[in-house]
Amino acid sequence: MKYTIGIDIGGTNTKIGLVDHDGNVIAYSHLSTTAYPVFELYVDALSDEIMKLINANKEFPCIGVGIGAPNANYYSGMIEEAVNLLWKGNLPLKKEVEKRTGLSTFITNDANAAALGEKLFGAAKGMRDFAMVTLGTGVGSGIVVNDEMVYGYDGFAGELGHIIIEENGRLCNCGRYGCLETYASVTGLVNTARQMAENYAGDSILKEVGKENITGKLIGEAAKNGDKLAKQVFDYTSKKLGLGLANLVAITRPEAIILYGGMISAGKELFVPTEKYMNDFMLHMFKNKVKLLPSQLPGADAGIIGAAALAEEEITKGRK
Amino acid sequence: MKYTIGIDIGGTNTKIGLVDHDGNVIAYSHLSTTAYPVFELYVDALSDEIMKLINANKEFPCIGVGIGAPNANYYSGMIEEAVNLLWKGNLPLKKEVEKRTGLSTFITNDANAAALGEKLFGAAKGMRDFAMVTLGTGVGSGIVVNDEMVYGYDGFAGELGHIIIEENGRLCNCGRYGCLETYASVTGLVNTARQMAENYAGDSILKEVGKENITGKLIGEAAKNGDKLAKQVFDYTSKKLGLGLANLVAITRPEAIILYGGMISAGKELFVPTEKYMNDFMLHMFKNKVKLLPSQLPGADAGIIGAAALAEEEITKGRK
Numbered sequence: 190m191k192y193t194i195g196i197d198i199g200g201t202n203t204k205i206g207l208v209d210h211d212g213n214v215i216a217y218s219h220l221s222t223t224a225y226p227v228f229e230l231y232v233d234a235l236s237d238e239i240m241k242l243i244n245a246n247k248e249f250p251c252i253g254v255g256i257g258a259p260n261a262n263y264y265s266g267m268i269e270e271a272v273n274l275l276w277k278g279n280l281p282l283k284k285e286v287e288k289r290t291g292l293s294t295f296i297t298n299d300a301n302a303a304a305l306g307e308k309l310f311g312a313a314k315g316m317r318d319f320a321m322v323t324l325g326t327g328v329g330s331g332i333v334v335n336d337e338m339v340y341g342y343d344g345f346a347g348e349l350g351h352i353i354i355e356e357n358g359r360l361c362n363c364g365r366y367g368c369l370e371t372y373a374s375v376t377g378l379v380n381t382a383r384q385m386a387e388n389y390a391g392d393s394i395l396k397e398v399g400k401e402n403i404t405g406k407l408i409g410e411a412a413k414n415g416d417k418l419a420k421q422v423f424d425y426t427s428k429k430l431g432l433g434l435a436n437l438v439a440i441t442r443p444e445a446i447i448l449y450g451g452m453i454s455a456g457k458e459l460f461v462p463t464e465k466y467m468n469d470f471m472l473h474m475f476k477n478k479v480k481l482l483p484s485q486l487p488g489a490d491a492g493i494i495g496a497a498a499l500a501e502e503e504i505t506k507g508r509k
Numbered sequence: 510m511k512y513t514i515g516i517d518i519g520g521t522n523t524k525i526g527l528v529d530h531d532g533n534v535i536a537y538s539h540l541s542t543t544a545y546p547v548f549e550l551y552v553d554a555l556s557d558e559i560m561k562l563i564n565a566n567k568e569f570p571c572i573g574v575g576i577g578a579p580n581a582n583y584y585s586g587m588i589e590e591a592v593n594l595l596w597k598g599n600l601p602l603k604k605e606v607e608k609r610t611g612l613s614t615f616i617t618n619d620a621n622a623a624a625l626g627e628k629l630f631g632a633a634k635g636m637r638d639f640a641m642v643t644l645g646t647g648v649g650s651g652i653v654v655n656d657e658m659v660y661g662y663d664g665f666a667g668e669l670g671h672i673i674i675e676e677n678g679r680l681c682n683c684g685r686y687g688c689l690e691t692y693a694s695v696t697g698l699v700n701t702a703r704q705m706a707e708n709y710a711g712d713s714i715l716k717e718v719g720k721e722n723i724t725g726k727l728i729g730e731a732a733k734n735g736d737k738l739a740k741q742v743f744d745y746t747s748k749k750l751g752l753g754l755a756n757l758v759a760i761t762r763p764e765a766i767i768l769y770g771g772m773i774s775a776g777k778e779l780f781v782p783t784e785k786y787m788n789d790f791m792l793h794m795f796k797n798k799v800k801l802l803p804s805q806l807p808g809a810d811a812g813i814i815g816a817a818a819l820a821e822e823e824i825t826k827g828r829k
Contacts, residue, residue, distance in 0.1 A: 206678075238567045256730040267730060284612075298641045317662075318661055318666075319686075332660070332760065334654050334655070334657075334659050334666075335654070335655065335659070336659045337655045337657075339654050339655070339760075339761055340655075340762075340765040341638055341654070341761055341762025341763065342637075342762050342763060343762060343798070344801075345762055345764075345794060346760065346761050346762035347760065348759040348760070348792055349759065349760060350763075351759045352756040352759045352760065353755065353756060354512075354676075355676065355753055355791055356674075356675065356752065363740040363792055363793060364793065365790065365792070371639075375531075432673055432676065435673065436672040436673060437760065438754065439667070439668040439669065439671045439672045439821070440652065440659075440666065440667065440672065440757065440761070441652075441659055441661055441663060441666050441760070441761075442661025442662050442663060442665055442666035442667075442668075442761055443658075443661065444662040464709075470673055470685070472668055472683055472685070473683060473684065474665060477663070478663070479662075503672075
């Protein structure tokens with residue numbers, strides 16, 4: 190049996206895991222992402238942690254390293270202009286880790302890594318055509334077509350969060366209007382709740398707590414407890430999300446769409462209306478044929494497992 | 510040098526060509542699609558024409574047959590429930606042609622065939638990631654990702670014409686509202702012109718000819734001649750098309766988008782505003798990086814050449 194190292198680089202922390210062929214994390218390590226203002230020193234520290242983990246687990250031979258990081262480009266092997274990291278410019282992460290560890294290293298962004306995690310170890314096991322959509326602070330996506338990740342011409346495909354679903358809709362962080370992300374992210378959900386709470390005549394926990402204290406988690410819990418306003422918020426959000434997903438289906442016709450990220454803790458409150466609207470908005474021949482599934486990766490380790498899946502997938506396909 | 514047979518099955522006529530490695534049609538044949546109410550008799554006649562063409566051109570050895578047809582499914586090898594053909598149900602076209610000719614046969618729908626034609630012989634030569642969008646009676650698309658056609662899970666991916674770009678927009682033939690096709694097809698263009706002509710205060714050829722006599726060609730010519738209303742019609746249409754294309758780019762990030770079909774005869778009147786709006790609606794990192802190009806296949810033979818490209822592509826990739 191072969192093992193891989195999966196690394197999840199976040200803005201604050203970097204998580205490292207040694208992962209087996211079934212997607213189980215055998216051993217962990219971590220380091221601070223922010224403690225190294227100079228990229229080279231960060232790579233030194235990261236590579237040290239990788240080698241320590243490997244040397245402490247020699248009975249589990251490691252065949253390669255996968256890394257999920259913000260703005261990581263699979264093609265170039267570089268982190269390109271990531272706004273949430275300390276280091277500026279294009280950073281040759283793949284090359285530098287390979288140089289220091291001697292291990293084949295592959296990088297991609299967090300959403301793509303998560304999609305590969307679902308493909309090898311999660312809800313999309315064995316699927317050749319599917320999409321994974323993250324509903325967190327923003328909306329990200331990783332799309333697989335013909336058994337391959339969709340990287341597009343420059344490595345940055347899969348920006349489902351930035352399809353425009355309403356021409357003059359909400360202002361997005363990207364500077365445009367009406368992006369799916371402005372409605373279907375947790376941020377969008379909270380904004381919808383704040384707007385709706387203002388004009389809502391009935392009682393609701395969302396009004397009681399005060400605008401500034403509304404969180405995604407609170408809305409989810411309120412909806413589960415039967416709060417009508419919270420249910421309306423999910424209905425509105427699900428309609429927008431359903432439209433975006435139906436548009437994705439028209440283009441790539443996945444076997445399933447996997448939802449992932451903070452918002453899926455709302456469970457049925459999110460899935461039931463989203464599935465309904467997705468099918469309403471879907472072209473007749475696709476209706477009720479595309480599965481909508483929750484992620485099956487363990488939340489805390491999903492980033493590590495996804496990154497490890499990238500390494501495993503690439504090495505299995507004979508790439509370097 | 511190897512040759513392929515390309516077949517373009519339309520509702521009325523079937524065009525057949527023997528095509529060389531550079532996309533030139535060496536010899537032609539054709540038959541009526543409507544003259545054979547029974548599918549088996551049509552396949553008999555089609556196979557006879559194929560063999561006659563091959564036998565009359567023995568100096569050009571044929572390695573396989575490609576067919577573009579409405580609702581043709583690459584995976585199943587069948588025409589599935591095509592409303593514009595006489596024959597009902599699922600028709601095993603690939604199998605029946607192979608049985609009668611002894612030649613490897615591949616089928617796909619018209620839009621996908623056209624995309625493959627552009628890939629092998631036209632505007633997308635050598636590209637691994639691009640999209641071809643047909644602007645005709647409807648809006649069709651063929652999308653290539655990672656050097657492979659996007660067929661999706663069931664063979665029917667690539668329905669860009671049916672992404673919803675306006676939630677409560679125009680009623681589409683598919684029964685839903687706001688599909689890109691209702692705005693960006695020639696039919697949509699004409700409908701826009703009819704609506705705008707009603708409320709237009711100035712002079713315009715589009716008002717003079719009377720609502721029922723407005724055609725796509727007339728709008729294109731009027732715009733070229735400086736007719737202000739016709740230019741407004743293209744501006745509106747291009748804005749909707751630009752939005753749809755920008756959404757496609759967010760998902761698959763093609764190197765180029767190739768426009769094809771009746772509407773492209775409008776030339777700059779279509780391309781200049783569409784490119785502008787596409788970039789306006791595009792995520793910052795993709796702006797001004799995606800080429801918008803006219804088809805480079807010869808109009809009359811495009812269907813044959815695209816179908817031949819399918820056969821060449823499949824055989825080159827070792828498929829059967």
